[in-house]
Amino acid sequence: MKNQKAWHEVGLREALNAIEKQECSAVDVINACFDRIEAREPVVGAWQYRLTREEYLSHYRQHQGFYEQSLLKGLPVGIKDIIDTADMPTEMGSPIHQGREPVNDASCVGLIRQAGGIVLGKTVTTEFAYFKPGKTANPRDLQRTPGGSSSGSAAAVADAMVPVALGSQTAASVIRPAAYCGAAGYVGTRGEFSLRGVQPLAQSLDSLGILARHAEDIDLMRAILLRNSRANGPEINARPTRIAICPGHLVGETDSAMEHAIERLEALLQAEGVETTRLDQAAGLSELVEHHQTIMAYEVARNLVEESAQLDQLSAPLLDLIDKGLQMERSEYLRALQCVDKARSDLWARHDKVDAVLAPAAPGVAPLGLGKTGAPHMSRPWQVMGLPVVTLPGLTDQQGLPLGIQLAGRMHEDQKLLDMARWLETLLTGA
Amino acid sequence: MKNQKAWHEVGLREALNAIEKQECSAVDVINACFDRIEAREPVVGAWQYRLTREEYLSHYRQHQGFYEQSLLKGLPVGIKDIIDTADMPTEMGSPIHQGREPVNDASCVGLIRQAGGIVLGKTVTTEFAYFKPGKTANPRDLQRTPGGSSSGSAAAVADAMVPVALGSQTAASVIRPAAYCGAAGYVGTRGEFSLRGVQPLAQSLDSLGILARHAEDIDLMRAILLRNSRANGPEINARPTRIAICPGHLVGETDSAMEHAIERLEALLQAEGVETTRLDQAAGLSELVEHHQTIMAYEVARNLVEESAQLDQLSAPLLDLIDKGLQMERSEYLRALQCVDKARSDLWARHDKVDAVLAPAAPGVAPLGLGKTGAPHMSRPWQVMGLPVVTLPGLTDQQGLPLGIQLAGRMHEDQKLLDMARWLETLLTGA
Numbered sequence: 001m002k003n004q005k006a007w008h009e010v011g012l013r014e015a016l017n018a019i020e021k022q023e024c025s026a027v028d029v030i031n032a033c034f035d036r037i038e039a040r041e042p043v044v045g046a047w048q049y050r051l052t053r054e055e056y057l058s059h060y061r062q063h064q065g066f067y068e069q070s071l072l073k074g075l076p077v078g079i080k081d082i083i084d085t086a087d088m089p090t091e092m093g094s095p096i097h098q099g100r101e102p103v104n105d106a107s108c109v110g111l112i113r114q115a116g117g118i119v120l121g122k123t124v125t126t127e128f129a130y131f132k133p134g135k136t137a138n139p140r141d142l143q144r145t146p147g148g149s150s151s152g153s154a155a156a157v158a159d160a161m162v163p164v165a166l167g168s169q170t171a172a173s174v175i176r177p178a179a180y181c182g183a184a185g186y187v188g189t190r191g192e193f194s195l196r197g198v199q200p201l202a203q204s205l206d207s208l209g210i211l212a213r214h215a216e217d218i219d220l221m222r223a224i225l226l227r228n229s230r231a232n233g234p235e236i237n238a239r240p241t242r243i244a245i246c247p248g249h250l251v252g253e254t255d256s257a258m259e260h261a262i263e264r265l266e267a268l269l270q271a272e273g274v275e276t277t278r279l280d281q282a283a284g285l286s287e288l289v290e291h292h293q294t295i296m297a298y299e300v301a302r303n304l305v306e307e308s309a310q311l312d313q314l315s316a317p318l319l320d321l322i323d324k325g326l327q328m329e330r331s332e333y334l335r336a337l338q339c340v341d342k343a344r345s346d347l348w349a350r351h352d353k354v355d356a357v358l359a360p361a362a363p364g365v366a367p368l369g370l371g372k373t374g375a376p377h378m379s380r381p382w383q384v385m386g387l388p389v390v391t392l393p394g395l396t397d398q399q400g401l402p403l404g405i406q407l408a409g410r411m412h413e414d415q416k417l418l419d420m421a422r423w424l425e426t427l428l429t430g431a
Numbered sequence: 432m433k434n435q436k437a438w439h440e441v442g443l444r445e446a447l448n449a450i451e452k453q454e455c456s457a458v459d460v461i462n463a464c465f466d467r468i469e470a471r472e473p474v475v476g477a478w479q480y481r482l483t484r485e486e487y488l489s490h491y492r493q494h495q496g497f498y499e500q501s502l503l504k505g506l507p508v509g510i511k512d513i514i515d516t517a518d519m520p521t522e523m524g525s526p527i528h529q530g531r532e533p534v535n536d537a538s539c540v541g542l543i544r545q546a547g548g549i550v551l552g553k554t555v556t557t558e559f560a561y562f563k564p565g566k567t568a569n570p571r572d573l574q575r576t577p578g579g580s581s582s583g584s585a586a587a588v589a590d591a592m593v594p595v596a597l598g599s600q601t602a603a604s605v606i607r608p609a610a611y612c613g614a615a616g617y618v619g620t621r622g623e624f625s626l627r628g629v630q631p632l633a634q635s636l637d638s639l640g641i642l643a644r645h646a647e648d649i650d651l652m653r654a655i656l657l658r659n660s661r662a663n664g665p666e667i668n669a670r671p672t673r674i675a676i677c678p679g680h681l682v683g684e685t686d687s688a689m690e691h692a693i694e695r696l697e698a699l700l701q702a703e704g705v706e707t708t709r710l711d712q713a714a715g716l717s718e719l720v721e722h723h724q725t726i727m728a729y730e731v732a733r734n735l736v737e738e739s740a741q742l743d744q745l746s747a748p749l750l751d752l753i754d755k756g757l758q759m760e761r762s763e764y765l766r767a768l769q770c771v772d773k774a775r776s777d778l779w780a781r782h783d784k785v786d787a788v789l790a791p792a793a794p795g796v797a798p799l800g801l802g803k804t805g806a807p808h809m810s811r812p813w814q815v816m817g818l819p820v821v822t823l824p825g826l827t828d829q830q831g832l833p834l835g836i837q838l839a840g841r842m843h844e845d846q847k848l849l850d851m852a853r854w855l856e857t858l859l860t861g862a
Contacts, residue, residue, distance in 0.1 A: 103531055110736035194734045196631040203622050227733055227757060302658055303625045305541035326658060334843050412765050 070116020179404020501547020610835020
C-alpha cells in the first residue's frame, strides 16, 4: 500500500509524483523528514543550523498557494554551510565566521526557492571546505567518517533526512562523502553553474554539486539550477557505448575491495554490451593529483585573505596548505595549469570514442574514526581537469558498507553524463 | 623643485618613492588627493561613497605605525562598487541593493588593506556592471561619457583623485572607460585573481581589473593582488619582438581617427625595430563578438536571480539581456563556448611567434552624452577568450581627446604583457 510508505525514504521525483497523484501531501513528506531528523540528528549531526518543524510548516502554510503551484511543492532542501543564505547564518565551518549572516542568497539558493524548494537548514561543512571535520558521523556506521567537505549534505541525504542537498567540490568534497555515505552525487563541469554566493576556495577548481538519492533527482535539480524550462523533461536512461575503466592504482592507493568492485562492474557493463577499454599510465593521473594539490595550495592562499591573518583560528592542515601556497613560486603554479590543459586534451584524443571514464569514487569504504575525512586523491584528476562527475551507490563491501564508483564525462557534456548515470543506476540496483 | 609638485598627479610608484626619499609625506599625497576630489567631484561624480578627509586622516593616524612600515604607505585606493567592502556599502549601481552592507571584504580588498592601501571610497559602477550609466562624467570633457562599467574608477584615476583603483570587466568594463578617460587599465587572464567578494555577472567572462596612471603602477598592484613577495621587483621595460596589429574594422565599427592612430602606432613600432604582422578575417573576431554576447546573456540570466524577479527595479537593457538569456537554447550557449576555445587556439597557432595583439581599445574617443557608455565591441573578442589585456593612454585625436589602444597577450602571460606595456608606454609618451 502506498499509504504505508515512509515518505522521507523515497527520492525527490518519486515524492513529487506521489504528491501530484495525491497519494500523499507535501506536508506528509515534510513531516516524515522531520520525524527522521528528530530520530537521527542526535547521532548523525548533519545540520549546522536548521528550521524547527513549526517554523518550516508555518512558512509553508503562509505561502501554501505558491508552493502548491511550484515545481518542488515546498519540499525540503539542505544547503552546505559554505553557500550563502540570507535567512540563516553561513559559517563555513570556522569559528572566524560564527554567526555570520550574509546579506543575499547565493544564486543557486535563489533558484531553488523560486522553484518552490524550502531551505530546511545548513548542512555541516569541514573548515572552509578543506580537511578539518565537523560534527557529522557516517549514517551507515556512526564510527566512520562521512567524508568531507560536504559531510552534512551527504549524511542528511543518505540518511533520508532530506531528499536532496547542495554541496561544493574543490578536491573531492561531493564525490567522496556521497560515496562514503551511500548517496548519489554530482559535480558540474567547471563553470556550469553560477557560483555567486558560494564562498570560493580556489577559482580554478571550485564547482557546485548536488546530492540526492537517485540520478533522476540530480537531473531535476540541475535543470532548476540552470533555469532550464524543461525541468520536467523526458525520462532518459541512456546506455553508454564505450566506457574507459580507470583502475584505482593509476590514481593512487586503493583498497582491494574497491579494485574488485570496479572489475565486477566492468564485467557487468560488458555483459550489457558496453564496450570497455582501460586507461593506463599515459593518462598521467598520479601527476594530475599533484597538479591539483599545487593549484589548490596556490589559490587557497589568495582566497582566504582575512582568515589567513588569524593564525590561532585555523586548523594545522589549513595553515600548512596556506603556507605551502604562499611559499610557492608562481612559475610552479602556472606550469601545473599548463600540464592540466594538455592532460585533458590528450585524454580525449587517446580515447576519442569513449563516452565516460569509470573510476573508484574513493579508495575504499569510509575509514573508521571521525578525526579525518578520508583520502581525496580519487577525485583530484577529474576535478583539476574540470570534468563533470557523477557518483552512484549500489556496490558494497562484504560488511555491506558503500563502495562508491564515479563516472567522469567530457566538459559540458553533463546532460549526457546524467542520462548515462540513470541507466547505470538501474544496472547497479538490479532494477 | 619637488616640493612644488602636485602630489595627486604623480603615479603610485612615484609617490611611494618620494615618500621613501622624504620628499613628501603620505599625508601630503593624501591631502593633495582630497583637495583634488573636493575641487572636481561635484562635476565628475566618480564616487558612490567615500570617506571624508577627517575620517581618512583619523584612521591613518590611528594606525600610522603600520602604514609607515607598509608597502602602500596608507595611500588611497578606489574600489568599484561591485566589489564587497565590509566597512562601506556595496550597491552595485542598483536601487535593489541600496544601503547593502557586505559582511566581508572581497579578497582583493583585503590584500590591498594588508599591503597598507586605504580604501578612500567606492567608485560609481553602471547598474550591475552592465549598460545603465551612473552619475559619472568624463573628466577630459564633462559632456562625454566616461565609459562603463568601471566609470568611477576610470574617472577618479584619470582625473588624479586617487593614484589607483580596482575595476572589473565582463565585456569592456575596464578597458573602455580607461581608454575614454585617458587612464592605464589592465584586465587579468581569466582566473588570474581571486574573485571572492567581487559580485559575479557571468562566470565565463568576469575578470578583475586595475586602473592606474602608469603601467608600472599596475604592475605593483598586481603583485599585491597575487601576494607576490616580489612586489618591489626589478624595473622591466621589455620591447616586444613581434606584434600582430588588429585593424578595428575586423572587430566592428571603428572611427577613422582610431584606424589612423593604430596605423601611426604600427609605424612607430616598426621604426623601433618591432616586427609587425596583421590579423585578418581568419581570426574570426566579429564572430567572437557574437559569441561573447551569447555567453553573457545566458550566464547573466543565471547570476542575477533574485534581481531578475524585480522587474520594475531593472533598466530596459538589462531586462532585455536577461530575457535573451532565459529564452536561449542551451545548445546555442554551449556551441558559443566551443567556438571560443577553438578560436583561441587557432589564433595562437596562426601567430605562434607573436608576443601580443595590438588593437583599438574602443571604436574612437568617448562619445558625447552621458546617457550611454559607448560601444563595447572592441573588448569582446579578447574578453571572451579570457586573455590578459592592457590599455595605455598617449594617443589623442585632433581635439586632444584620448584614443586608447590595447595590447592583448596570451593566457597567464600577464607579467610579460605588463613588461611590454611599460616599454610601449615610454614610446607613447615620447619619454
